[in-house]
Amino acid sequence: MPIHEKSLIRPENLKTHEQLVVDGVDVSGHWxxxxxxxxVTDYNEALQEEIAALPGGEHIHRCWQCxxxxxxxxVNAVNPDFNPRYWIYLVRxxxxxxxxxxxxxxxxxxxxxxxxxxxxxxxVPEGVMKALSHWLELKGxxxxxxxxxxxxxxxxxxIQRGRIEEGRIIQRFFRRTGQALGQDWLIEMGRRLLRRLxxxxxxxxxxxxxxxxxxxxxxxSREALREYVAEEHARQRRALGLSELIEGAQRxxxxxPHA
Amino acid sequence: xxxxxxxKYRKVAYYPGCALEGTGxxxxxxxxxxxxxLGLDLVEVRNWNCxxxxxxxxxxxxxxxxxxxxxxxxxxxxxxxxxVMAPCNGCYHNLKKxxxxxxxxxxxxxxxxxxxxxxxxxxxxxxQVETIHALEWIKSAIxxxxxxxxxxxxxxxxxxxxxxxxxxxxxRHIFPEKDAGPGSESTAKPHFMDxxxxxxxxxxxxxxLKTACCGGAHTLSDSDMSTRLVLNILQAAxxxxxxxxxxxxxxxxxxxxxxxxxxxxxxxKKTQVKIVYFTQLLGIALGLSPRKVGLHENVSDVFAALxxxxxx
Ligand code: SF4
Ligand code: SF4
Ligand code: SF4
Ligand code: SF4
Numbered sequence: 001m002p003i004h005e006k007s008l009i010r011p012e013n014l015k016t017h018e019q020l021v022v023d024g025v026d027v028s029g030h031w032x033x034x035x036x037x038x039x040v041t042d043y044n045e046a047l048q049e050e051i052a053a054l055p056g057g058e059h060i061h062r063c064w065q066c067x068x069x070x071x072x073x074x075v076n077a078v079n080p081d082f083n084p085r086y087w088i089y090l091v092r093x094x095x096x097x098x099x100x101x102x103x104x105x106x107x108x109x110x111x112x113x114x115x116x117x118x119x120x121x122x123x124v125p126e127g128v129m130k131a132l133s134h135w136l137e138l139k140g141x142x143x144x145x146x147x148x149x150x151x152x153x154x155x156x157x158x159i160q161r162g163r164i165e166e167g168r169i170i171q172r173f174f175r176r177t178g179q180a181l182g183q184d185w186l187i188e189m190g191r192r193l194l195r196r197l198x199x200x201x202x203x204x205x206x207x208x209x210x211x212x213x214x215x216x217x218x219x220x221s222r223e224a225l226r227e228y229v230a231e232e233h234a235r236q237r238r239a240l241g242l243s244e245l246i247e248g249a250q251r252x253x254x255x256x257p258h259a
Numbered sequence: 260x261x262x263x264x265x266x267k268y269r270k271v272a273y274y275p276g277c278a279l280e281g282t283g284x285x286x287x288x289x290x291x292x293x294x295x296x297l298g299l300d301l302v303e304v305r306n307w308n309c310x311x312x313x314x315x316x317x318x319x320x321x322x323x324x325x326x327x328x329x330x331x332x333x334x335x336x337x338x339x340x341x342x343v344m345a346p347c348n349g350c351y352h353n354l355k356k357x358x359x360x361x362x363x364x365x366x367x368x369x370x371x372x373x374x375x376x377x378x379x380x381x382x383x384x385x386x387q388v389e390t391i392h393a394l395e396w397i398k399s400a401i402x403x404x405x406x407x408x409x410x411x412x413x414x415x416x417x418x419x420x421x422x423x424x425x426x427x428x429x430x431r432h433i434f435p436e437k438d439a440g441p442g443s444e445s446t447a448k449p450h451f452m453d454x455x456x457x458x459x460x461x462x463x464x465x466x467x468l469k470t471a472c473c474g475g476a477h478t479l480s481d482s483d484m485s486t487r488l489v490l491n492i493l494q495a496a497x498x499x500x501x502x503x504x505x506x507x508x509x510x511x512x513x514x515x516x517x518x519x520x521x522x523x524x525x526x527x528k529k530t531q532v533k534i535v536y537f538t539q540l541l542g543i544a545l546g547l548s549p550r551k552v553g554l555h556e557n558v559s560d561v562f563a564a565l566x567x568x569x570x571x
Contacts, residue, residue, distance in 0.1 A: 055320045074472045078487055108481055110488070111313055112472030113429035117446070124430070130317055146480035147317075154314035158326065162308040166281040173479055185521040189558055192520070196555040196562070213280060215308040221329070224377035225322060228370070232319050 007080055009035055010101075043094040051091050053239035054134050056127025063088045069115035069125040075108050082108060084115055084125045087132060099132075100141060107133040107145035138240055149176050159225045162215025268391070268400035272340035273301035274330055276350040276509075277309045283347065283509025285553030289538035290346050290393055292552055296545045297401050297409065304334050304343065310353040312510075313426075313476045324367050325374045327357035331390065332375070332383035346393035346538070348508035352426035352433070354390040359433040361385040392427065393538065394451040394507055395444070403458035411546030413460030415570050419540070420466040420501035420532070421452045422492065424511040428470055446470075452507055452537050459544035464499040468492050473514040482518075486525060489518035493530040502568070503561060505537045512536060516558040533561040543571050 017032040051057040063085075070076050070085040082105055090099045109129035116126050136142040153172045157164045174181050215221075237243065279287035294301050307330050309315075311323035331354060334340045345351040360367040362385035375382035391399075397406075428434065428446040437444045444451050449470065453463045471492055474485030492515065496504050506512040515534045522528045535557060542552035549555070549571045554562040565571035 055316075074474070074488065075484070078484065108477070108484060110472055110474045110481075110484070111476045112425045114425075114472070116430040117428075126430075147477055150477075150480045151314040151317040154312065155318040155322065158309045158311060158315055159322075164277045164309050164312075166278070170479065177480075185517070185524040188524055189517060189520050192558050192560075193556070196560075213277070216306050218308070221308070221374075221378040221380075224374045225325070227377075228374060229319055229322060232321075 008083070008086060012036075013038060040095060040098075042097055044096040045094050047091050047094045047096055047099075050240050051128065051131050051135055054131035054236055056124065056129075057131030057135075058127070059121075059123050060088060060091060060128050060131075062121040063092065063123045064121055065089055066120060068118040068120065069123075072114040072118040074110055074112045074114055079105065079108075081105060084109075084129060088123070088125065088128060091128075091132070103136050103142050106136065107142070107147050109133070134236075135240070138237065138242060146177050149173065159222055159229070161212060162218040162221065163213040165212045168212065264399045265402070267342060268299070268344075268396050270300035270302065270340075271342040271344040271391070271396060272304050272334035272338055272388070274304045274307060274310075274334075274343050274345045274350055274354070276307075276345060276347045277312075278347055278349070278509035278513075282513045285556040286346055286509050286512065286536045286538060288556075289536055289542050289552040292547055293397070293538050293542050293545065296542070296547060297397070297405075299396070299400055301344070302338065302340065304330055305337060307333065310350045312349045312353070321367060321370045321374075323353055324357045324360050325371050327353040328361060328371050328383040329375070329378075329380065330354065331357070331388050332381055335383065335387035336381045341388055343388050343390045344393060344396045345390065346507070347510065348392070348424055348426040349510055351390065351392045355433045357383075358385055358390060392507070394427075394455070397455060397541070398451045403454055406455060406458040406541075410459055410544050412570070413544050414456065414540060415460055415568060416462045417460070417540075417565075417568060417570055418464050418500050418502045419456055419461045420464050420496035420499055420504045421449075421456065421469060421537075422466070422496075422504050422506055422511060422515070423449045423452065423469050424475070424506075424508050425470065425472045427507065452505060456505060456537060456540060459541055461505075461540065464496070464501045466496060466499050466501065468495045471495075473511055473518070475510045475514045478514055478517065482521065483525070485514065486518045486521045489515055490522045490526065490528055490530070493519055493522070493532055494528075497530055497532050501532055502564060503533045503535050503540075505535060505540055507537050513558075519559060533557075533559045533564045535559075535561045 013036040015034045015036055019028050020032045048060060051060055065085060067085045070083050073082065073084060075082040081102060087099060106129060109126065111126055113126050116124050119125055133145060137144055137148060150173050153176060154164060154169055157169060275287050291301060308326055310330060311326040315326060316323040331343060334343045343354060345354060361371060372382045428449055431446050434446065437446050457463055472488060473492060474488040478485045504515060512534060519530055539552040539554060549562055562571060
């Protein structure tokens with residue numbers, strides 16, 4: 001019989017026997033997959049509190065494990081290992097080492113909020129996914145994900161100028177993630193556009209990339225936002241029992257100049 | 260729809276957002292042109308700022324709340340407007356989210372108040388403006404009947420898949436006016452764009468992925484995922500018999516365009532369906548020239564497709 005959510009069980013704990021008779025019943029082949037029992041002792045009792053201290057994680061305690069989020073999830077449909085319900089369960093149980101098995105895919109949540117739409121308990125699983133990704137990065141379990149780098153590049157520019165210009169964001173993001181700008185599909189898009197674009201449009205695009213758009217009189221908003229982000233990030237680090245020293249990339253995110 | 264709404268939406272504060280100044284320029288252009296052709300008045304929000312899109316909230320959610328509230332505050336407190344219209348799903352969603360948070364969460368209101376004070380601005384108070392999407396704007400101010408009366412040429416039965424994306428309907432709680440009985444928009448099966456385009460002479464196909472996600476949040480940071488999600492949408496639209504996919508968001512639109520090319524280049528999967536803003540289709544149906552609605556700025560060659568159908 002197929003085991004429900006079999007992917008959740010560690011492969012080494014799945015035992016299949018070609019030939020097996022249990023209590024006089026032949027359970028060979030199809031019926032012979034068993035889950036080896038095991039004992040978990042390394043609970044992190046503070047895990048739920050830590051996640052709840054990060055933005056988005058506030059309502060994790062409400063979850064009653066109905067599974068609607070996973071059932072509705074965009075990424076789960078592409079990769080069955082992406083399982084918000086299960087991760088929320090692990091956090092609530094404090095099963096940190098189990099959670100860490102999936103640390104490299106949690107950031108892939110695309111923020112579509114299908115889970116939030118489906119959740120009967122207002123957990124906002126989308127927010128929990130963001131809190132989990134932050135937690136993994138803050139605790140040093142994962143490197144900064146490409147998605148976090150993109151969020152930082154984008155937000156830095158908004159805080160800096162009040163507005164963004166897409167060309168600059170793409171360039172900075174590619175540079176920070178070490179990707180070449182000459183992607184085949186990017187060149188192909190440019191080629192298709194150039195076939196039809198009139199000169200005026202090209203000039204406009206060119207101008208935008210030289211003269212970046214900005215909001216006037218933004219300096220005080222910029223200062224206020226930087227101060228707030230720095231305070232917030234320090235509070236989060238305290239909540240996770242980390243030193244408040246903000247390292248380089250986070251300074252960048254907050255727009256704080258390096259010492 | 261009530262006449263009071265029709266009157267209220269005749270003149271609105273217009274929040275184009277950053278994308279409409281860049282990749283979404285054709286959407287800005289066609290929105291303004293359609294507004295003009297329909298006799299509606301758009302007054303651009305003065306000295307606006309970015310709403311934070313889908314990114315700022317991941318640095319801190321209240322940064323986004325402040326950014327969005329500043330736009331609404333200018334419309335209300337500096338321009339005396341009571342409606343803000345945003346054509347971008349991201350902007351629309353963020354303004355609605357800020358509105359909801361400021362009304363329901365004391366902490367958000369406190370932080371935004373503090374930030375606004377430091378910035379030397381008047382803080383936005385929940386309820387000062389009503390934020391609407393371009394779809395609601397045209398649907399309520401003109402309506403299907405009004406549109407039918409103004410059609411010159413029309414869409415001649417063009418087969419359209421209407422694509423709304425994620426942020427127009429989710430999460431549900433920030434859109435209290437949706438799912439609110441007859442005439443209101445549905446979050447499960449939105450239809451405002453379908454209604455408008457049908458009135459303009461399109462034949463809408465049965466399209467199950469109206470509110471599917473294109474992976475826009477990770478379009479560059481997890482591109483293969485986005486390409487797979489977009490390919491799904493494109494193929495479903497083609498299977499449903501669509502000639503074009505109509506969009507109502509610059510991010511959804513450029514996501515579909517970009518990953519259509521990327522699917523071809525990286526996965527060898529070619530799709531024919533063309534991507535076009537609903538305002539471009541409305542403009543054409545109203546008799547505006549393809550150039551006026553910026554058809555030449557689209558990556559997929561929708562101009563040729565419309566021409567061969569005798570629409571443009
Ligand atoms: S927001 Fe993230 S977790 Fe929720 S359904 Fe979408 S991809 Fe899945
Ligand atoms: S839908 Fe909500 S309540 Fe159900 S499992 Fe997911 S988070 Fe928990
Ligand atoms: S969501 Fe997009 S378009 Fe809207 S203001 Fe922000 S970046 Fe700009
Ligand atoms: S469909 Fe894509 S671009 Fe549109 S709102 Fe969803 S993720 Fe964003």
